[in-house]
Amino acid sequence: MSLVWRSQMSTGLIWQDEQHKEIFRRIDMLLEAIELNKGASVVKELITFLKSYSLKHFADEEAYMDSHGCRTCVRHKECHEEFKTHLNEIITLYEHQGASTMVVLRLQTWLRDWLISHIISMDKEMVLTSVADALGRGADVETTALKK
Secondary structure: OOOOOOHHHOOOOHHHHHHHHHHHHHHHHHHHHHHOOOOHHHHHHHHHHHHHHHHHHHHHHHHHHHHOOOOOHHHHHHHHHHHHHHHHHHHHHHHHHOOOHHHHHHHHHHHHHHHHHHHHHHHHHHHHHHHHHHHHOOOOHHHOOOOO
């Protein structure tokens, strides 16, 4: 069981793809630990990472959307808020139950499913919308939508 970054997940934004690859690497560490029956040992570290990662990553994406006038930004930002809410629910569960099997599996399943779905739908749509809007304004895509 492994979570592998695939080129079709790329949004074309280097900074965003690198951040996504890092979270994939962290989730894969959890999956490997689960296979070794040691999932509990990496949960606290992953939760700590996710709290800081989500703040920075979502701020970067939202700044990109704002600077490019992305018309899908409201829905995208709502997805980010849903992620934070769900992460806080898992943190509360972890604080009450520790790194139980249920907490570990719930964290792993939710992260994997949410992340892949979010990248393939929301993040790619964000970039495509930004590029389309830039082209509609007569901008050079190389110097606008695909840069930071």
